[in-house]
Amino acid sequence: MHLLAQATAELLPLPQIDWRAIAPELALAAAGVVLLMVVAFWPKAGRGVLAGLTLAGLAVAAGLTAWNWDLSRVAFEGAVSLDGITRYSRMVLLAVGALATLMVTQGDSREGEPDDTPPEVFPLLLFALLGMVLLAAASDLLVVFIALEILSLSLYVMAGSSRRQAAQEAAMKYFLLGAFSSAFLLYGIALCYGATGTTNLLGIARASADPTGDGTLLLAGIGLLAVGFCFKVSAVPFHMWTPDVYQGTPTPVAAFMAAATKVAGFAVFLRVFAGALGGLVVSWRPVIAAVAVLTMLVGAALAVVQTDLKRMLAYSSISHAGYLLVGVAAAATVPAGVSASMFYLLAYAFMVMGAFMVVQYVSRLGPPDDDAIRERSSLDDYRGLARRHPWAAGLLAVFMLALTGIPPLSGFWAKYYVFLAGIEAGLTWLVVVAVVSSVISAFFYLRVLVVAYLQEPVGDAEAAPGRTPVLGLALGLASLLTVAIGLAPEALVSAARTAERILG
Amino acid sequence: MRVGPGAYLLLSALLFGIGVTGVLIRRNAIVVFMCVELMLNAVNLSFITFAKTNGNLDGQVLAFFVMVVAAAEVVVGLGILVAIFRKRSSASVDDVNLLKG
């Protein structure tokens, strides 16, 4: 027996598993599996139960994150690294997950309609989150790729699982384009591997540092990596899926995508470009800067002419990706770039989720129609909202102004911090473009308020949205965070500062 | 005269390009998806080749993982396509454009 153990040991040394490092991920995975079991063997379990379990899982994961808070190391032979980016994104992602869970629990189907998302959406949500935290923590391109696939597949399914036709179309577009772009990403990984002989970020950093060879192969790989990441964070010209998908998918899922995918995507963006490839910044900064300019302007400009709020939010999220790219462009040379981007992600996540929550609330107004191909999110549905649902309108105003970047709301500080980073990195011209873009974007954020506040309601009063306690809770949290971060950003800013040192 | 890694890499790039073209010009969703698979395999070829030039096995392991991922993708992808096809019996990617603008 003992001998056998010895034999196997020398034949196949047992791997060192650093359980603690991945405790939160494990918790998420476990919760996901448990939920799967519940869904499978207790079909009559209400959404409340599932939501409760999900939240419990998230809470545990959050607790473990806190437990790991000042853990700072590279684990699993460089597969994952625990540093500021990891823990900050974990925190944000778990919070976003909780809000998304609440939204999903409420659902956006009116009384008398079947739920438009199956119960499996809860475990899928957890798995998606798992993929995202992994993505944020991954310090090996292979893990990046796998984590990306985990979250993408979960999201494809969450989108496609709705009975609405638009949702399935969205799922298909998202899937085909996602697979297409991940092939590019993969090719990028291959080229990086070919150029450096490893997929480990530390190794790549080391290899890219030494001047042997002109590194063209590596640069080509970087370019393709950028393509993959830009697609995930929906930067122009890889953005075109975004409006269709956000508009088509059920609002809770869209909100989750808009907030969480960005967090994870930019976390990895920062880790790879600002961290591992920081040495090559002179080569890739022009690319990122150019993409940023396109993203900011195109996103803002196209949002102006939208007539559907979900779609408009999609374009606005594109332009916000542009601002974040400013942070990324700055990050390689200016530490503030990293913390600015992380803080921006935090603020943005809650703003945009809040906005989508209002959308969800409004989409419940009006009579049930089971075979609607998509939800009611046209701007016309918001006419005179202030007269009939003053609270919803008020919250909408808060989120819109925050997205515009009006002080003292969270969005303002985020924007400010990114601008600061940009100027510190000597990218003032880029910041000026950002200013122009945010002026353009003011147009459409205001347009929403114009419709909600300054126009008279059309038709007779719609049916009440029914009781929406859970959604109300979610809205309360989101708005509270948006305002609170705006009034007292200190703690979260200094927390973001700790993310500036990137391990591997 | 012998076959250097360049040949394999060129071949891989060529296959990748063919896959890309396929995605762009085919309308049958399933064929489009097959083209994506072709792209992945082209990349795999690169991985294996690079594994040889680098003299380590990581490339082969990566290729293995890629196959796993591809398998998972196929399952989900085909699921989605089937679901869509159930709603309106066409597999043409051009027919799904409710969402635009």
Next chain:
Amino acid sequence: MLLTATLFAPLVGALLVAFVPADRAQPARWVALAASLATLGLGVVLAARFETGEAGFQLGMAADWVPAFGVSYRVGVDGVSLPLVLLTTVLTPLAIAGSWRMTDRPRSYLGLLLVLETAMLGVFVSLDLFLFYVFWEAVLVPAYFLIGSFGGQRRVYAAVKFFVYTLLGGLLMLVGIIALFWLHQKATGVPTFDYDTLRDFDKAPATQRWLFAAFFAAFAIKTPLWPLHTWLPDAYTEAPTTTTVLLAGVMSKLGVYGFLRFALPLFPDAAHWFQPALLTLAVVGILYCALVATVQRDFKTLVAYSSVSHLGFIVLGIFAFNVQGLQGGVFYMVAHGLVIGGLFFVIGMLEERRGTRRIDEFGGLQQAVPRMAAVMLVITLGSVALPGLIGFVGEFLTLLGAFLENRAAAVLAALGVILGAVYLLWAYQRMWHGPLEREENRALPDLTGREWAILGPLVAAIIVLGLFPRPVLDRVEPSAQRVVEQTQASSP
């Protein structure tokens, strides 16, 4: 602490108003009025505690806000800002009283007015550039809703135009502020937005020009300077009249105050470098807008253009870089605030009575409402800067200051004085003189007690401060002197 109380009292009032049940308009009105009067009281105490003859900032208070960014909450008043603070606290209660009759969502309206007051006060008292910017942008929101949801026909267009236009300027200024902050941090390693610190740390002239340009964008749009003025007639005309009172009376001062408090002392060299350009813009604005005003058919629009023209004088005075100009500029701000407030109030009262503002709808009103006519005459003459009335002192000093600095500019601007008399007196003649031809104008009621309560103080101030301007001027002078010294170009 007192200052902080003054600053946030209206905000508290707004919250209280929000808690009044939706269907009860009257209590909301009283709460709002009480809040604004309380603010006025605090403002008066502030003025009483103010040390005349002191040049520096007084009654201030400082606390950390976001140390991570070097952002602090620092407020204080000096001779330049105190009169403007008082102006704000005086005009707001009047505006609230003026909107007493409003029946369309009075709660939200009054609440927004109070929020606007806090924001504008904040701009005047901030001594931290970041805090200043925060208040600067915060002004936009209530103003936007006031114009957009309570205004006239083209209110949405006007509101959005106003918002976007001003936001553009503000953001460019933000870039400037950040750059300044960063330069200072790079030079000294200390992250701070503190006004005095950033002013005293010396900057290369070339850099100054860029930064000045950034600040200029914000201030020139807000003031507004020609040719960035086109948002203003729309906004003033479309906004409900009592809002216009605050926009024209106080908000239009934010821009010039910004020049005076920030653009000049922070970037003296650049200020000198840009001086000719600014004087030119000011003069062009004075003449151009005066001419344009003469042919307006809507009296509100006419007054709006006159406001642009008058602000040109203030800019002229400020960019004279001498104590007469600056002191006169500040006094002119107060004068303009009171006078134009009165003008808009009277328009509002006429509109309440007749439902129109078109000049040709009136005529011979003096016969129907002699008291109103008399009040209007005083205000109008105050606006055309008749000696002995409030307008004159400011206009004289600003023009004198400009003359000492640049004679051509002053001479041209003086032509604007004539034009000012032209359009205002012509309008007065068309509306109040002549025969009472329109039937609907015959039965107009004269001023009510409430309206007396609004206009009385204004008229009194216009006359008293015209004959005894020193209470204001003496407090302004030392600080103005200080600004002049700070604006001395380091490299001639």
Next chain:
Amino acid sequence: MLLGQRLRRLAGWLATLAVAAAFVVALAAFLELLSHDAEGRSQILRGYEWFSSGDLRVAFDLRWDPLSALMALVVTGISGLIHLYSIGYMEHDERRQTFFAWLNLFVASMLVLVLAQNFLVMFLGWEGVGLCSYLLVGFWFNRRLLLVNPLGRLVEGEPDDTHEVWAPPAAKKAFLANRIGDIGFLLAMFLIFATVGSLDFDDVFGQATGLASGTATAIALLLFVACTGKSAQIPLYVWLPDAMAGPTPVSALIHAATMVTAGVFLVARTHAFFEVSGTAQTVVVVVGAATALLAALIAIGQDDIKKILAYSTVSQLGYMFIGVGLGPIGYAAGMFHLVTHAFFKAQLFLGAGSVMHGNDDDTDVKHFGGLRTAMPVTFWTTMLAWAAIIGVPLTAGFYSKDQVLAAAFEHGGIGRLAWVVGVLTAGLTAFYMSRYVFLTFFGERRWPEGRHPHESPPVMTAPLVVLGLGAVVAGFVLTTFTGEGGRFQQFLEPVLGAPEEHESLAAAFGLSAVATGVAAAGAVAAYLLYARQVDWLALRRRYASPWRALADRLYVDQAYELFTVTLGGALAAFLARTVDQRGIDGAVNGVAELVGSGARSGRRLQSGLVRSYALGVLGGAVLIVAFLVFRP
């Protein structure tokens, strides 16, 4: 001063008493002043500080010296009488108390003007009287008043012999003309402060002599611009005739006796600058002479009695400017003429007012005739004033005008020219004044049926008498002591300085003989034309076009109107409609439109087709990779 309805009847008396009191005080102060010797004759009353900025200090200081004393006496005296007159004249107006309030406000401002010790306080009064003139001219803001069509109902295609105008435009015109002048005053003050560093008279005049002549000229001319506005000289005289739209007492007080003479006073007060700059003096003399001649010409063509008197005023003011423009030699003469003119012109206006009062407010000489029996007092007093103005020897006008001309002649150079013009004008003056008198009081009755001309109440006639006598006596009284180095001149010397030498009696006599002769010729001509049975209307028709030229004020007003109203209005409209809305605002909105259109086209790319999206991805990838591989 706004008294309640109940006190309305008392208002007039109160106001009159107030002014009378002022007069008494002034008189007392005057006598007290005489008690001092020449040096002690300028006292300064310190008031509170108005405002201060930097080294600029402005206080409400008042100055009491011979010049201001003289003006103060004239102002309070004349206006006292006119207040009294107004009680009767405004009897039936329900806004009497307002009228008197403004009238008193005027007197107050006028006193501030003349008593000021520094430029800014003077400017306060300067603008104040302008304001009162605006208010009082526009007093009947809604009453129709008839302006006489100069050609009468005698030219084909003239349906009506009158057309209506409103007082408000006249008031506005007056105010604006004054405003233009005031800008000159303002700039003058700036220049003074810029060069001298103070606005106090003592400081300023103390240093005036040391000024560079260029600066002095600039200051002097700017001040003179103010004078042309206030005192209705070329080019700004056009407001005064229109200002006749106001109540007649106003015309008498403001537009004849006091306010319009403020310009003359200003030149006298600031003579220091003019003396440093010969150019400025020349300008003053030339403008004065030109105005005198032009106005006299136009006066001939007027049928509206108030207009005749208005142009006559303008013309007489020209005389005064000739006087004060000449320098030390003429100051006394100019001021002298100012005083005498105050008497007779006030009388003439009040007389005209009395005529209107008795003729249903008609102002057309064509509608009068033979009134001397109907209104004897008015007639006789007017004759006295008439004598004074045309310069019948021994009347006030004779002395003062004579002194002005003498001074001009003696001054030599430009003065000689001014003398010629002055003499010519004297003739014209005699002509049009006689025309006025003959057409109004002599000849056969031309007034329409149903009108019953009647004499005015004593409260109105009393002032007429006083002023009429004054018109005759004033000159005599003042001159008997004058002549060589007479009292009047000595009295003013502390302020205005002494002339160099005196003219010989013979020369003076010859000169006055010439002037008187020309005047007599003018009077006779008028008599032949208007007092005999000549059909002057027929003549007027025969020489229609030259007549119309005169009647239409030599088209000056039309020219101004074309320039300001038409062209200025067009420019303003162009700026407002085209430049502002299309140009600037168009650009602003254009930017927004640009974004919008760009977005709409960009929207078309968002076709909803997966394959085009994939194309986008591929395109981006190609660009990025290509850039990184083939790095520039």
Next chain:
Amino acid sequence: MTRLLAATSAEQAELVVFVVLAPVAVVSALGMVLNRNAVYSALLLVVNFFCLAGFYVLLEAQFVAAVQVIVYAGAIMVLFLFVLMLLGIGNDEVLKETIRGQRPAAVLLTLGLLVALVGALLAGVFDAEPASLAQANAGGNVQAIGRILFTRYTFAFEAAGILLVVAAVGALVLGKRQP
């Protein structure tokens, strides 16, 4: 001597196999893209995968080659065919392009991509002397892969497990509850 001959012969063998397989791979890929019948496309793709498997063998990746044949050519492609048959969309597809300019754009951009990639490869490892995997593969390719798979790639391996779970759940969700 003999070893040398052997070596060269091995290289020659590699050359021969490559020269045979490469065209087949390219042609089958092109066929897959251009064939209007989806089923044929699938079959051609299978052919292509077999060729790739062949290359893997040449590149000393026997394990991956085997997986390629079993998993890919076997399982995955069968799944494809199964779905094609199930949905009955094996019938011919109209090849007429409907989006204007799509095809030329596609071809041009692809060529551009190829140019860029080839540029990168030429600048990079194009003619690098292939290192031998001999010592890496010591004790057999499968064992070697297994060793690093369970040491350095443990984490990725576990993550892949999660991925497969997700895929399974996804299939479940998408498959069930269709009306």
